[in-house]
Amino acid sequence: METVTLTIKDQPGLYLEADNITPDAFAGKKAEEIADLHVYVGREQYRLGDFFEVSGKAGATAEETKIVVNGDLSRVKYIGMKMTGGEVVVNGNADMYVGAWMQGGKITVNGNVDSFAGTGMKGGEMVINGNAGNYLGAAYRGDWRGMAGGKITVTGNAGSDLGTFMTGGEIVVGGDVDVHVATHAEGGKIVIKGNAKRRLGGQMVEGEIYVFGNIDVMMPGFAYREDVDIDSDGIKGRFALYEGDLGERHRKRKGQPIYAKLYQRIAA
Amino acid sequence: MTKTVTDVICPFCGTLCDDLEVVVSDDGKELHEVYNACAIGAEKFLHSQAKDRITRPRMRQEDGTWKEISYDEAVEYTARMLADAKKPLMYGWSSTNCEAQSIGSEIGEAVGAVMDNTATVCHGTSLIAVQDIGIPSCTLGEVKNRADRILFWGCNPAHAHPRHMSRYSIFPRGFFTGKGHKGRKVIVVDPRPTDTASLADIHLQIEQGHDYELLDALRVAFKGEKLPDFVGGIPKEKIYEVAETLKSGRFAIIFFGMGVTQSIGKNHNIDEAIAVTRDLNEYTKAAIMPMRGHYNVTGSGQVWGWQFGFPFAVDLSRGFARYNPGETTSNDLLRRDEVDAVFVLGSDPGAHFPFSSVKKIYDRPSVAIDPHETPTTEVCKVHVPVAFVGVEVGGCAYRMDNVPIETRKVVEPPEGMMTDEEFLQRVLARVKEIKGV
Ligand code: SF4
Numbered sequence: 001m002e003t004v005t006l007t008i009k010d011q012p013g014l015y016l017e018a019d020n021i022t023p024d025a026f027a028g029k030k031a032e033e034i035a036d037l038h039v040y041v042g043r044e045q046y047r048l049g050d051f052f053e054v055s056g057k058a059g060a061t062a063e064e065t066k067i068v069v070n071g072d073l074s075r076v077k078y079i080g081m082k083m084t085g086g087e088v089v090v091n092g093n094a095d096m097y098v099g100a101w102m103q104g105g106k107i108t109v110n111g112n113v114d115s116f117a118g119t120g121m122k123g124g125e126m127v128i129n130g131n132a133g134n135y136l137g138a139a140y141r142g143d144w145r146g147m148a149g150g151k152i153t154v155t156g157n158a159g160s161d162l163g164t165f166m167t168g169g170e171i172v173v174g175g176d177v178d179v180h181v182a183t184h185a186e187g188g189k190i191v192i193k194g195n196a197k198r199r200l201g202g203q204m205v206e207g208e209i210y211v212f213g214n215i216d217v218m219m220p221g222f223a224y225r226e227d228v229d230i231d232s233d234g235i236k237g238r239f240a241l242y243e244g245d246l247g248e249r250h251r252k253r254k255g256q257p258i259y260a261k262l263y264q265r266i267a268a
Numbered sequence: 269m270t271k272t273v274t275d276v277i278c279p280f281c282g283t284l285c286d287d288l289e290v291v292v293s294d295d296g297k298e299l300h301e302v303y304n305a306c307a308i309g310a311e312k313f314l315h316s317q318a319k320d321r322i323t324r325p326r327m328r329q330e331d332g333t334w335k336e337i338s339y340d341e342a343v344e345y346t347a348r349m350l351a352d353a354k355k356p357l358m359y360g361w362s363s364t365n366c367e368a369q370s371i372g373s374e375i376g377e378a379v380g381a382v383m384d385n386t387a388t389v390c391h392g393t394s395l396i397a398v399q400d401i402g403i404p405s406c407t408l409g410e411v412k413n414r415a416d417r418i419l420f421w422g423c424n425p426a427h428a429h430p431r432h433m434s435r436y437s438i439f440p441r442g443f444f445t446g447k448g449h450k451g452r453k454v455i456v457v458d459p460r461p462t463d464t465a466s467l468a469d470i471h472l473q474i475e476q477g478h479d480y481e482l483l484d485a486l487r488v489a490f491k492g493e494k495l496p497d498f499v500g501g502i503p504k505e506k507i508y509e510v511a512e513t514l515k516s517g518r519f520a521i522i523f524f525g526m527g528v529t530q531s532i533g534k535n536h537n538i539d540e541a542i543a544v545t546r547d548l549n550e551y552t553k554a555a556i557m558p559m560r561g562h563y564n565v566t567g568s569g570q571v572w573g574w575q576f577g578f579p580f581a582v583d584l585s586r587g588f589a590r591y592n593p594g595e596t597t598s599n600d601l602l603r604r605d606e607v608d609a610v611f612v613l614g615s616d617p618g619a620h621f622p623f624s625s626v627k628k629i630y631d632r633p634s635v636a637i638d639p640h641e642t643p644t645t646e647v648c649k650v651h652v653p654v655a656f657v658g659v660e661v662g663g664c665a666y667r668m669d670n671v672p673i674e675t676r677k678v679v680e681p682p683e684g685m686m687t688d689e690e691f692l693q694r695v696l697a698r699v700k701e702i703k704g705v
Binding site for chain 1: 353354355379380396399401478480481482484485486487488490491493494495496499528531532536539540541547585586591592593594595604606607608684
């Protein structure tokens with residue numbers, strides 16, 4: 001695997017739209033060619049090299065390419081957008097759309113990410129060693145398909161609207177989450193190690209949510225069923241199982257409606 | 269002598285009343301009286317007669333005072349500002365006609381602007397919900413003639429849309445609603461005991477911010493499933509009762525306002541309210557409608573929907589239309605320093621945006637186009653007064669139910685004043701010259 005290192009040298013006046021920072025766009029290119037790839041500030045087009053020092057070279061394919069991005073990237077959008085393979089390591093805080101529509105490969109962010117990370121994600125892995133903003137692994141506006149595959153792990157907290165319209169894949173949040181989790185979800189798995197506020201699983205059709213901490217207000221559409229013991233995949237302990245959202249439409253299997261499941265750990 | 273102009277349209281709120289009578293002087297230069305309008309509507313007409321009205325553009329000087337400039341200079345400043353910016357914000361568009369909105373869009377395309385309207389702090393969330401799950405809606409005429417279950421959720425028309433209840437929703441006798449108010453059941457959901465709530469058969473005085481939960485509870489109740497004892501402070505018996513009341517009507521209409529579009533949950537509240545409406549259609553006929561505020565905010569959504577595919581927060585900076593509220597919405601752009609010039613027409617962000625955003629407008633090159641002096645004109649570098657749309661110039665406006673109505677000119681603007689449309693045409697021509705297109 002070859003490594004390309006990008007170090008931000010100039011902060012953009014407005015925000016940088018850098019959807020070319022992906023192993024796919026870099027593959028097969030030398031440093032100078034990578035520096036020539038386009039980025040946008042508002043309506044104006046610039047070169048990646050206008051804002052970043054570029055060193056190293058890319059592998060022949062996306063899979064063989066690793067990108068390390070250093071510095072304060074809190075004004076850089078779209079890092080790792082639509083990537084299909086390879087690796088991206090971000091050493092700093094990044095702005096919106098990290099790993100949006102990602103299909104494969106791995107992104108590690110050693111810092112916080114702003115909203116819309118993992119929007120419409122289809123595959124691959126994203127690890128955020130920090131906090132995530134709103135709409136993590138959610139659908140893009142107007143799309144009815146949110147995260148469909150892959151895995152997102154956040155060690156810190158996440159914002160609101162986590163996993164909206166999610167259909168598959170997994171999101172694990174180490175800390176707390178804000179309101180609206182898995183709204184309209186039709187599949188997928190969300191694990192919240194900390195506390196949740198309200199509106200978990202509103203309009204949820206299918207899928208699973210696990211909450212280790214407190215839930216401020218439970219949705220009226222979730223009905224308590226039973227206590228269950230779970231020991232799988234890092235989820236261990238006794239959980240109260242709720243099913244819902246009873247108000248929403250549901251598919252039937254053998255005449256029985258299939259509900260989304262919400263598990264809340266029972267304090268030991 | 270005077271003459272009376274009848275069937276005048278009120279260009280104030282989204283109710284767009286079309287039965288006003290305005291008394292003007294014979295030469296059409298002075299406006300004397302307004303009949304049939306509510307207090308706020310009448311005031312809008314009378315305000316055009318203010319003796320201290322500003323009739324020429326002005327530019328702020330270094331020391332904070334204003335200097336009068338010509339319309340030519342105002343056009344030049346505006347065109348330069350927009351052409352020089354990397355990502356200008358063109359905000360407002362709700363108190364002007366569709367013709368002006370359309371030319372504004374052309375300018376936005378030419379300069380790569382972000383186009384946003386007042387829905388961004390109002391019913392934009394409703395539009396997101398509509399995009400997410402669709403909307404079963406109707407016209408206000410259908411409400412008047414058919415609706416026998418009226419639900420006001422998080423809105424207070426008694427004050428915000430004063431003639432809405434008498435013209436369309438509660439009091440009028442229509443074709444199938446001959447008993448007027450007597451034949452209708454009115455339900456109000458509001459944490460406060462408002463004047464609208466005082467007219468209700470059932471007032472659900474919900475705990476603030478529990479709308480999403482209560483709407484979900486109604487859906488659970490429709491399906492006959494079990495509810496917790498209380499939802500948002502409302503006992504479950506009451507929720508089942510309201511669910512029955514709605515189901516038993518012949519035609520139910522839900523009107524909702526900023527109490528749900530801008531409180532916690534925002535678009536999700538509307539999403540769930542639309543789902544309630546959809547569910548109700550399994551039992552009876554039901555529709556839902558946002559109580560739109562500015563008289564033509566609906567129109568700007570229509571114009572942009574037709575031109576760009578999105579009704580607000582349209583980012584044209586990359587040469588194609590992108591739309592992502594939370595990113596491309598005015599307050600997010602201002603708060604995050606994503607735009608470098610601000611153009612305002614047909615609204616007053618100075619009065620309605622958070623102070624932090626207003627300060628960002630003050631810090632940037634900025635132009636406000638407005639017949640009035642407003643908090644916005646006070647923070648902008650250039651203020652361009654224009655004729656009142658719907659009073660001094662006509663043009664198309666969309667009522668809250670998406671019905672287009674042609675507003676009327678009833679009185680002449682002060683000598684030598686431009687209309688929005690004329691000003692924007694001039695700016696567009698100048699922008700094209702600067703850009704060489
Ligand atoms: S209700 Fe609205 S449109 Fe009707 S007169 Fe009053 S302000 Fe004008």
